[in-house]
Amino acid sequence: xxxSVRAKSALLSILLLALFLGGxxxxxxxxxxxxxxxxxxxxxxLGASAQQGKQTPMPTPVDVGLRIAKxxxxxxxxxxxxxxxxxxxxxxxxxxxxxGFGLAALVAIPLGFLIxxxxxVYGALNPFIQVLRPISPLAWMPLxxxxxxxxxxxxxxxxxxxxxxxxxxxxxxxxxxVRKEWLNVARTLEVNPLRTAWRVILPAAAPTIxxxxxxxxxxxxxxxxxxxxxxxxxxxxxxxxxxxxxLSIANxxxxxxxxxxxxxxxxxxxxxxxxxxxxxx
Amino acid sequence: MTYVSIEGxxxxxxxxxxxxxxxxxxIHFGVAKGEFVCLIGHSGCGKTTILNILAGxxxxxxxxxxxxxxxxxxxxxxxxxxxxGHALMPWMSAIENIAFAVSSRWPDWDRAKxxxxxxxxxxxxxxxxxxxxxPAMLSxxxxxxxxxxxxxxxxxxxxxxxxxxxxxxxLTRGTLQEEVLxxxxxxxxxxxxxxxxxxxxxxxxxxxxxxxxxxxxxIAEIVVNTLPxxxxxxxxxxxxxxxAIRNHIVDFLVERSRGFASAIPAGYDPRRPPETSPGTLRAxx
Numbered sequence: 001x002x003x004s005v006r007a008k009s010a011l012l013s014i015l016l017l018a019l020f021l022g023g024x025x026x027x028x029x030x031x032x033x034x035x036x037x038x039x040x041x042x043x044x045x046l047g048a049s050a051q052q053g054k055q056t057p058m059p060t061p062v063d064v065g066l067r068i069a070k071x072x073x074x075x076x077x078x079x080x081x082x083x084x085x086x087x088x089x090x091x092x093x094x095x096x097x098x099x100g101f102g103l104a105a106l107v108a109i110p111l112g113f114l115i116x117x118x119x120x121v122y123g124a125l126n127p128f129i130q131v132l133r134p135i136s137p138l139a140w141m142p143l144x145x146x147x148x149x150x151x152x153x154x155x156x157x158x159x160x161x162x163x164x165x166x167x168x169x170x171x172x173x174x175x176x177x178v179r180k181e182w183l184n185v186a187r188t189l190e191v192n193p194l195r196t197a198w199r200v201i202l203p204a205a206a207p208t209i210x211x212x213x214x215x216x217x218x219x220x221x222x223x224x225x226x227x228x229x230x231x232x233x234x235x236x237x238x239x240x241x242x243x244x245x246x247l248s249i250a251n252x253x254x255x256x257x258x259x260x261x262x263x264x265x266x267x268x269x270x271x272x273x274x275x276x277x278x279x280x281x
Numbered sequence: 282m283t284y285v286s287i288e289g290x291x292x293x294x295x296x297x298x299x300x301x302x303x304x305x306x307x308i309h310f311g312v313a314k315g316e317f318v319c320l321i322g323h324s325g326c327g328k329t330t331i332l333n334i335l336a337g338x339x340x341x342x343x344x345x346x347x348x349x350x351x352x353x354x355x356x357x358x359x360x361x362x363x364x365x366g367h368a369l370m371p372w373m374s375a376i377e378n379i380a381f382a383v384s385s386r387w388p389d390w391d392r393a394k395x396x397x398x399x400x401x402x403x404x405x406x407x408x409x410x411x412x413x414x415x416p417a418m419l420s421x422x423x424x425x426x427x428x429x430x431x432x433x434x435x436x437x438x439x440x441x442x443x444x445x446x447x448x449x450x451x452l453t454r455g456t457l458q459e460e461v462l463x464x465x466x467x468x469x470x471x472x473x474x475x476x477x478x479x480x481x482x483x484x485x486x487x488x489x490x491x492x493x494x495x496x497x498x499x500i501a502e503i504v505v506n507t508l509p510x511x512x513x514x515x516x517x518x519x520x521x522x523x524x525a526i527r528n529h530i531v532d533f534l535v536e537r538s539r540g541f542a543s544a545i546p547a548g549y550d551p552r553r554p555p556e557t558s559p560g561t562l563r564a565x566x
């Protein structure tokens with residue numbers, strides 16, 4: 001029964017995809033028409049499509065498929081500043097995300113532990129967290145650029161600042177809500193605080209902490225595209241903006257797909273980590 | 282010889298409207314080395330608080346806890362607790378739960394020694410073969426067995442049990458009660474246990490402390506169990522003292538636990554709650 005439901009939903013997924021691609025193909029297929037005649041000199045200046053009196057055409061799924069295949073042929077080719085392979089751009093973005101996210105984890109998890117264990121620290125830091133958390137990470141960008149004076153580090157800082165909050169609040173919540181019984185067991189066994197934190201509190205709060213990390217990496221991946229559009233230079237976000245300037249819609253769609261797939265992979269990785277640390281009571 | 286004694290402890294709570302609610306006060310009793318003492322009383326009289334004070338998990342607002350004539354505060358590996366809800370760590374297997382306790386007791390033991398020691402207690406409580414299972418894979422009775430093994434494995438001077446069998450079904454409870462009886466007899470364990478099951482108290486305890494209802498709960502009296510220590514669940518009710526003791530305690534729980542505070546018997550001294558032996562009384566009359 002279960003398997004058949006899965007098979008049916010897979011079939012339905014394929015059907016929906018086929019419908020979508022078919023509709024797109026039909027909608028995007030150029031209709032032969034004669035546009036307003038242009039001054040030939042002006043048309044020569046604008047390029048081939050303008051010569052035919054048309055807008056830049058929306059690419060068909062076939063166009064996009066061909067473009068993806070072309071990107072996959074040499075994803076790491078480096079042909080100068082404005083023509084790097086999509087793999088290189090992706091690697092830049094991933095490196096920034098992982099660096100910013102990693103630094104945020106290094107700060108958020110120990111700090112979350114402290115907040116979760118000490119009502120005093122919680123009370124003292126809570127107002128700051130309340131104010132800082134809802135700030136859009138991109139609002140930090142000008143301040144980061146001004147103080148850090150380096151666009152690459154600034155984008156890492158933006159990732160850091162946006163991934164810190166879910167990890168911080170989830171860690172604090174998980175640590176504060178460890179079952180009293182387990183802590184009492186550790187107390188009656190005269191376990192020192194460090195060992196209690198490592199052997200009891202960390203495993204007890206791990207599912208909540210990893211869930212926080214999962215939310216954080218999702219947000220970080222959303223923000224990196226926008227941050228790279230702003231700072232430019234390298235990265236998948238810059239790639240999207242650069243292709244917009246090139247009016248290469250096929251490349252933009254390729255990048256959108258790639259962003260989605262990578263985001264899904266990141267999420268699945270942390271989903272898998274959640275499974276590893278989840279315990280059944 | 283008294284191993285642990287409680288002298289004049291009290292627990293009070295501030296009430297929201299101001300004023301102080303006294304849960305219990307002036308509680309005095311002792312547990313001798315090798316003795317099994319049960320505390321029986323209705324819910325809300327502060328039984329668990331008394332056990333937590335003995336365990337060092339809670340503090341008294343008055344009075345002291347003496348262990349071997351020394352005042353103590355805070356938990357100790359000498360007093361192991363068997364918790365009501367087993368309190369096993371769900372991310373550790375049965376043997377890891379016990380090993381956590383063993384390596385806390387003897388931090389300098391190597392892995393093999395800890396393992397061998399744990400296995401000994403796993404075998405003792407009859408869990409051989411289930412060492413690697415997580416608590417979620419074990420039945421309620423098996424979980425509590427792990428809890429018992431964990432408490433015994435640190436070879437404590439005293440065992441504290443907070444209604445350890447109350448969450449179990451009747452069959453499992455009976456089997457576990459007999460095992461606890463056997464284990465405690467074999468190791469000459471000093472035990473303090475909380476229960477609200479009269480038969481359990483008579484089966485296990487040498488002395489049964491009767492507590493009145495809260496607030497301001499008191500120890501009304503201490504019943505000496507005159508049944509021979511070789512008793513079992515199956516023949517306990519055949520002993521001539523059994524019903525006398527049982528009726529005495531049931532009478533207390535049904536009637537006197539409520540009205541005790543308003544009709545304190547003449548000569549009652551909370552420092553020395555009267556010891557009674559309903560078994561021999563009935564037999565003598």
